[in-house]
Amino acid sequence: MSESAEALAIRSAGSQPARDGATTASSRAGRPGRRKADWRQRLEITLLSGPAILIFLTFVIFPVFMAAYYGFFKWKGFGVPTNFVGLQNYLTIFTDKNFLDALKHNGFIVVASLIMQGPAAIAFALLLNQNIRGRSIIRVLIFVPYVISEVIVGTGWGLMLQYQGAVNTLLTHMGLSAFRVDWIADPNIAIWSLMVIISWKYIGFAVILMLAGMQSIPDELYEAAAIDGASYWKIQRWITLPLLGPTIRVWAFLSIIGSMQLFDLVYIIWGQYVSSTAGTSTMATYMVREGRLAGNYGFGNAVGVAIFVISLLIALTYQRFVLRRDTEGALTGDGGRKRK
Amino acid sequence: MSQIALTTRVGTARRQRRTSSTGATWGSPVTYLVATVLIAICIAPVLYIIIGGFRSNSQITVDPAGWPAPWVITNYLNVLASPVFWTEFANSSISAVSTTVGAVGLALMVSYVIARYRFAGRNVMYALFASGLMFPLTVAITPLYLLLKNMGLTNSLVGIILPQIAFALPTTVIILVPFLAAIPKEIEEAAAIDGAGRISFFFRMVLPLSLPGVITTGILAFIGAWNGYLLPLFILNNAAQYTLPLGVQAFSSEHSVDTAAVLAFTSLSMIPALLFFSIFERRIVGGLSGAVKG
Numbered sequence: 055m056s057e058s059a060e061a062l063a064i065r066s067a068g069s070q071p072a073r074d075g076a077t078t079a080s081s082r083a084g085r086p087g088r089r090k091a092d093w094r095q096r097l098e099i100t101l102l103s104g105p106a107i108l109i110f111l112t113f114v115i116f117p118v119f120m121a122a123y124y125g126f127f128k129w130k131g132f133g134v135p136t137n138f139v140g141l142q143n144y145l146t147i148f149t150d151k152n153f154l155d156a157l158k159h160n161g162f163i164v165v166a167s168l169i170m171q172g173p174a175a176i177a178f179a180l181l182l183n184q185n186i187r188g189r190s191i192i193r194v195l196i197f198v199p200y201v202i203s204e205v206i207v208g209t210g211w212g213l214m215l216q217y218q219g220a221v222n223t224l225l226t227h228m229g230l231s232a233f234r235v236d237w238i239a240d241p242n243i244a245i246w247s248l249m250v251i252i253s254w255k256y257i258g259f260a261v262i263l264m265l266a267g268m269q270s271i272p273d274e275l276y277e278a279a280a281i282d283g284a285s286y287w288k289i290q291r292w293i294t295l296p297l298l299g300p301t302i303r304v305w306a307f308l309s310i311i312g313s314m315q316l317f318d319l320v321y322i323i324w325g326q327y328v329s330s331t332a333g334t335s336t337m338a339t340y341m342v343r344e345g346r347l348a349g350n351y352g353f354g355n356a357v358g359v360a361i362f363v364i365s366l367l368i369a370l371t372y373q374r375f376v377l378r379r380d381t382e383g384a385l386t387g388d389g390g391r392k393r394k
Numbered sequence: 395m396s397q398i399a400l401t402t403r404v405g406t407a408r409r410q411r412r413t414s415s416t417g418a419t420w421g422s423p424v425t426y427l428v429a430t431v432l433i434a435i436c437i438a439p440v441l442y443i444i445i446g447g448f449r450s451n452s453q454i455t456v457d458p459a460g461w462p463a464p465w466v467i468t469n470y471l472n473v474l475a476s477p478v479f480w481t482e483f484a485n486s487s488i489s490a491v492s493t494t495v496g497a498v499g500l501a502l503m504v505s506y507v508i509a510r511y512r513f514a515g516r517n518v519m520y521a522l523f524a525s526g527l528m529f530p531l532t533v534a535i536t537p538l539y540l541l542l543k544n545m546g547l548t549n550s551l552v553g554i555i556l557p558q559i560a561f562a563l564p565t566t567v568i569i570l571v572p573f574l575a576a577i578p579k580e581i582e583e584a585a586a587i588d589g590a591g592r593i594s595f596f597f598r599m600v601l602p603l604s605l606p607g608v609i610t611t612g613i614l615a616f617i618g619a620w621n622g623y624l625l626p627l628f629i630l631n632n633a634a635q636y637t638l639p640l641g642v643q644a645f646s647s648e649h650s651v652d653t654a655a656v657l658a659f660t661s662l663s664m665i666p667a668l669l670f671f672s673i674f675e676r677r678i679v680g681g682l683s684g685a686v687k688g
Contacts, residue, residue, distance in 0.1 A: 095513070106500035202668070318623045
């Protein structure tokens with residue numbers, strides 16, 4: 055997986071200059087006094103990169119490996135785990151209806167997010183991809199929900215969606231009292247309320263991403279199409295959309311991974327217990343509830359590993375069948391773009 | 395998760411400089427109409443929180459969707475006068491500022507190595523940090539909590555700052571590396587001729603020249619730390635160390651009948667991140683075209 059993340063990063067951030075820079079640095083290694091220079095360089099590398107690597111390994115990589123280890127134990131989190139239970143935790147996870155429900159909800163959120171946010175984000179980005187006055191202020195304002203913390207979003211929306219809350223009152227004012235429902239507790243409605251909140255919170259990010267993608271499309275293509283007499287819609291259909299492909303695919307990837315990890319919003323609005331009866335529990339809320347709150351740390355770790363493996367499988371599949379097109383086309387596509 | 399995308403944005407932002415903002419014209423009314431609707435949808439819930447804080451509880455009970463009549467400022471004054479809010483505000487500030495300084499500082503150093511030194515482990519080092527994008531906090535949180543408990547760092551701000559730095563490193567490194575690599579070799583050679591070592595080159599040239607990248611990654615780290623919820627939820631159990639997200643949650647469950655106070659508390663706690671973001675927004679998307687044109 056590291057490879058794919060790297061591929062993405064390299065492709066998008068453009069690693070070409072990185073290589074040039076390194077070659078220059080190396081070209082002086084051939085001078086006299088090389089031994090001393092080598093030693094000095096090694097010292098500099100250690101001093102400069104040591105602290106970051108140490109912190110990163112300790113707090114990111116090491117815990118993930120520990121999760122895999124703890125996951126094989128029945129353990130309350132005190133002392134050294136001794137009660138080795140093999141794959142029992144995983145067996146429990148994948149036969150527990152609560153987890154399977156949570157997994158189903160995550161699956162629903164993945165698909166619904168893509169369908170609800172993708173087309174809308176592209177449409178809004180097309181609209182804003184014009185050199186018009188006020189564009190930057192519009193851009194700031196649609197990004198506001200993304201900058202606010204999940205806790206605030208959850209608290210605010212939670213209050214608005216209460217049965218006696220602002221949304222239902224507004225519906226009554228508008229003479230639509232027939233549409234008053236319990237947005238949060240009704241199991242048929244709750245997940246849709248969650249989808250509305252998720253879309254509201256994250257669509258700004260999708261729009262900004264699509265806008266950045268559109269602005270990287272060379273002007274020459276639009277000029278040529280205009281000279282050929284293509285209409286606005288034809289230009290968008292045959293130039294913008296195809297060239298936006300890589301951006302859309304990267305956004306979809308991020309959206310999928312984010313949906314798999316969803317925690318804060320559900321936990322804030324539905325609390326630690328109500329979410330399963332309202333039909334909005336996710337794998338992460340299941341993990342916190344069954345692991346941390348119940349004090350079963352061995353089991354909690356196993357759930358974490360399960361979430362990681364499931365996300366990884368989805369990411370690899372996506373990488374294999376969807377993103378691969380970009381990696382293959384990278385040389386021709388990106389190279390052409392850079393040449394200008 | 396958002397990390398990879400941000401690098402994409404950075405990547406594209408660098409190509410963006412041709413489309414300058416000059417020569418903007420007024421768009422068609424339809425454009426502005428749709429944009430207004432979109433903005434209204436984005437802003438309305440935020441305004442609901444802010445304006446709701448100016449109402450009294452009886453106003454809210456009678457009509458939850460109404461306008462303040464009259465405007466009440468006691469909710470905001472009470473929050474501003476409460477030591478709890480300011481303690482949490484200070485905790486959040488310490489956490490976010492330390493995370494930002496730590497993540498950007500460490501990432502600058504290691505990115506400098508990756509971008510400008512030539513040695514065997516260079517690609518491995520880059521791949522290591524890039525792989526961090528695949529390990530979200532959700533997966534690592536349970537063992538991370540146990541680790542911090544063993545280190546005696548629970549219930550202390552250090553216990554959230556260190557992991558926050560660690561989890562901010564991948565994005566920061568990936569954004570900064572191409573940035574540092576783009577500094578022309580001529581500058582480095584000139585500095586070498588003037589007798590500057592690579593370390594003094596780092597402080598005298600690299601730091602100022604990479605400032606736009608530093609600002610961008612700094613904002614991302616700051617907002618991430620300011621808004622973080624899952625990590626403080628696991629690590630901080632003591633109300634004296636609560637950061638604002640935990641504080642908002644605690645306040646809203648303690649004062650569940652005092653909706654107006656909850657709204658006031660909530661809106662005051664989102665102001666810093668909003669301010670910070672709107673001041674530097676341009677930098678995030680556009681600022682990376684940078685001082686050094688690669």
